[in-house]
Amino acid sequence: KSERYSELMKKKNRGEDFTEQDILDLKVLWNLYWINIEYIKADEELTALLNKDRGYSFDDLLYVINKQLEIMGTVIEKHKKLWESGKVELITSPFYHPILPILIEKGWKDDALGQIQRGLEYFQQLFGRKPQGLWPSEQAVDNELVPMLKDSGINWIVTDKSILQMAGVDTGNYKNIMKPYRVTNGNSDLIVFFRDTDLSDRIGFKYSTMSAESAVEDFISRLHELQHLNDSGKAVITIALDGENAWEHYPNNGNDFRKLLYMTLSNDVNLELLTPSQYISKYGVEDTLNYLPTGSWVGGSLDTWIGEKEENEAWNRVAAAREAFLKVKDSLLPDQVKLALDALYTAEGSDWFWWYGLDQDAGNNEVLFDMAFKKALIQLYRAIGTPEEDIPSYLFVVNKKPAISTSGAIGVIKPKIDGIIEENEWDKAAYYKDTEISSMAAEDDLIAGFHIGRDAANIYLAVELKRDPRTLIGEPLYLEVYTDLPGAEKINxxxxxxxxxxxxxxxxxxxxxxxxxFKSWKIRPGRLSNYNALGDGKWSVDPEFSSIENSAAIEEVVEIKIPLDALGVKTGQEFNLAVSISNSKEKVLLDYAPKSGPVHVQIPQAVTGKVVATFQDPKGDDYGFGSYKYPLNTAFEPYKGLWDIEWLKILENEQAVIFQLKFGEMTNPWNAPKGFSHQLINLYIDVKDGGRTDTYAEGARVSFSSEYPWDYFIKIAGWPSYGQLFATADGEEIPDVLQVEADPGEKIINVIVSKTALGSFNQMALYVLSGSQDGYGPDNFRAVTPEPTEWTLGGYPLDAGDFAPFVLDIIVPEGVTQEEVLSSYDKNSEKFAT
Incomplete structure (x- = not known):
């Protein structure tokens, strides 16, 4: 660890300016620490720079950069020799790493094929021959890829086992995963290996927290467990993971783990190491599929790259630029076409859409990603000769992450629009305090903050000003509310x-x-004027809702009611909002809020059904078996209620069974796309004979009654990529049967399960577990330690070993207490609470 790097981080967090030496040290350390420690130890100068830790010169920086270039310069030749010796098999991916099924679904097959061919051509330039295999970006596939890849000379690909499940193969039977399949589409066929998701993810996410010896022992033991299924002698386990992401989390860059793993695998007489092409050549492919479903290795879906508002807008930007290019393509010179295609293919890359939306977070880099994506589209327009003034202006607007409310969530309220905040009137609203640093003069800094709530038909705002609003009446001031709009054709x-x-x-x-x-208030009190963007920077009066009477009030605060119909927003949709004050005489916007980013408003989808059961749970019992305490970080405010189930209702309609859970508190400090950051819900359902009594994955540290073994498992968190899971007791994870709709204002989470997944049943036994969501925890459960820390709960018994639960609240039947159930673990007999 670098003391200097830590010093610089603390200095940054204090808001202090960096000196030139600070910046130089930062550059050297950042680049130095991205070099594998073994290369550093093998180079005396790099070792000396590592030990120096500060006070670097520009020559030091040049040495580190040149060393990086030297190391990278050996990569191609080393891998070429390994390939020629049969030690490895090299493959490629589509050139700019696009999600091919999305391009195909949009009708952009030429682009998909162009990306594939560019990848193959570049590979051949480097290695002198084409590969037999291809890595689909994010293991995203669909049936149209079969002829496309086969015609391009590709023999095999690898994807996730969830795709095999969607093809109708029972992946609960592990034998079905342990072989490749020949997938046919018309006259074309392609060999597909389906990865062992569990073992692959152990390397990607789990083993970094273990010693190299324990991790390798765990991995080899699992392979030996599966050996008994190898009746044919042809069983193959496919390990596939992102090769670059895991190692920064491992001790010693993962060097110890990888070396020990490779050595142990090589020396194990029961295991044979083969490349995919070697396997095909030696053992052949016997099983067939007549269809390759659409999906990826992220939950079996493409939702990470398309579907959220920001993602869809980005795809619309690509589509508009692509259409502009195709209209003039035939009139362009070859160099212009190449430049345009370079820009278009760049913009189709997957990572832009990975970081867009709320399901992933690039931290401080989000603005850089956003502008780099838009720059690619700007380059496309310039390549085809578009005049600067005709390049869409939205490509020059920087997206900001949504602001985090100072308190509360946007709940259901029914205020009287009279300019006075009555007691409890806005309690269920969110509040955004304008505490951001501004460059404006003090006399222009008018907005103190605002409340925002909703009901079934309206959005409500109560704007607090730093001056008495009544004293501003008659002045040339406008209080304005700006929003975007789903699917808007014209925008400013x-x-x-x-x-x-x-x-x-x-x-x-x-x-x-x-x-x-404010200027015309005495003449037209209560009026809210409504304007639409014309797309050229100008605004016109909305022809249907030109003015909305009795929808505003100026007294102690400015209260506003905006009908959803006037907004053009329906239930289930979302939009961004900001509040501003402008001076119409000086023609300038004086103040706005929030300054960190817009308010992200989600109108919850209506959930309907007949209530068939209701279960109450004691309030204030999200403490496990009685001793657990909240983490210390302010993200866990108000330090109560976040995991406290107050009641559960089970609803039923023709299509689904709905589990509706009410929590004591619900906040979203990390901008989870579903509107809740903290809750982790596990539902275990028993509807038929048989089943399991252990948890689906290690994390909760509990077990279940042998009288009611579970058949189905549901996992819910605010991030669908890992928090929207439906699985069977056999380990089959079934996509597209689960929907989550949250109402953060009402602190309710609706878990909607398709009846096709549950099958027919006469009665149901249900286990309901609530935990603290941690994206890096075991099965996303936040750890409990003896004392609370910034990011762990406290109160873990010192004598419990690894057997006390990480569960914070459960619903129990009459005659039983939560405290009794969750304290029933036994370290001596290595037994979890049941």
Whole structure:
């Protein structure tokens, strides 16, 4: 670890400026620590620089950079020799790493094929021959790829076992995973290996927390367990994972683990190491599939790259630029076509869409990703000769991450629009305090903060000003509410009046503008004016809702009611919102909030059904068996209720069974796409004979009654990529049968399960577990330690070993207490709580 790097981080967090020496040290350390420690130890100069830790020179930086280039310069030749010797098999991927099924679904087959061919051509330039295999980006596949890849000379690919499940193969029977399949589509066929997701993920996510010896022993033991299924002698386990992401989390860059793993595998007489092509050549492929379902290795779906509002907008931007290119393509010179295709294919890469939306978080790099993506599209427009003034202005707007509310969530309220905040009237609303540092003069800094809530038909705001709003009546001031709009055809990139500081931005494109005029208030009190963007920076009165009477009030605060119909928003949709004050005489926007980013408003999808059962749970019991305490970080405020189930209702309609859970508190400090950051829900369902009494995966540290073994497992968290799982007791994970709809304002999570997944049943036994969501915890459960820390719960018994539960709240039948159940573990007999 570097003391200097830690010092610089603390200095940054204090908001202090870096000196030139600070920046130089940061550059050297950052680049130095990305070099594998074994290369550093093998180089005296790098070792000396590592030990030096500070006070670097520009020559030191040049040495580190040149060393990186030297190491990278050996990669191709080393791998070429390994391939020629048969030690490895090299493959490629589509050139700019696009999600091919999305391109195909959009009708862009030429682009998909172009990306594949570019990848193959570049590979051949480097290695002198084409590969037999191809790695589909993010293991995303569909049936149309079979002829496309076969015609390109590809013999085999690898994807996730969830795709095999969707093809109708029982992956609960492990033998079905332990072989490749020949997939046919018309006259074309392609060999597909389906990875062992469990073993692959152990390397990717689990073993970094273990010693190299324990991790390798665990891996080899699992292979030996599976050996008894190898009746034919042809069984193959396919390990496939991101090769670059795991090792930064391992001790010693994973060097110890990898060396020991390779040595142990090589020396094990019961195991044979083969490349895919070697396996095909030696053992052949007997099993066939007539269809390759659409999906990826992220939960079996493509949801990570498409579907969220920001992701869909980005795809629309690509589609518009692509259409502009195709219209003029035949008139372009070859060099222009090449430049345009380079830019288009770049913009189709998967990582832009990975980071867009709320399901993934690039931290401080999100703005850089956003502008790099938009720069590629700008380059495309320029390549085809588009005049600068005709390049879409939205490509010059920087997306901002949604602001985090100061308190509360956008819940259901019914305020009286009178400009006075009555007691409890706005309690279920979210509040955004304008505490951001601003470059504006003090007299222009008018907004103190605002409340925002909703009901079935309206959005409500109560805007607090730093001056008495009544004293501003008659002045040339507008209080404005700007929003975007799902599917808006015309958008503006700037508000009606420009920001005083041209670097300011709401952080989203603008479709709607609602206005309360202080100047004309005495003439038209209560009026809320409604404008639509024209797309050229101008605004026009909405022809249907030009003015909304009795929808605003100016007294102690400014209260506003905006009908959802006037917004053009329906249930289940989402939009961004910001509040501003402008001076119409000076024609300038004086103040706005929030400054960190827009308010992200989600209108919950209506959930309906007949209530068939209701279960109450004691309030304030999210403490496990009685002693567990909240982590210390402020993200866990208000330090109560976040995992506290208050009641469960089971509803039923024609299509689904709905599990509706009410929590004591629900906040979203990490902007989870489903609207809740903290809750981790595990539901175990028993509806038929047989089943399991252990948990689906290690994490909760509990077991279940042998009288009611479970048949189905449901896992819910605010991130669908890992928190929207339906699985059988056999280990089959079934996609597309589960939906999650949350109402953070009402603190309710609806788990909607298709009846096709549960099958027919007369009665149900249900286990309901609540834990603290941790993206890095075992099965996403947050750890409990003896004392609470910033990121762990406290109160773990010192004498419990690894057997006390990580579960914080459960629903129990009458006559039993949660404390009794969760304290029934026994370290001596190595027994979890039952």
């Amino acid at each position: 990139t700037t508000p009606r009046y420009p920001f005083k500081d041209e670097k300011d931005s709401f952080g989203f494109v603008l479709a709607k503008r609602f206005l309360v005029s």
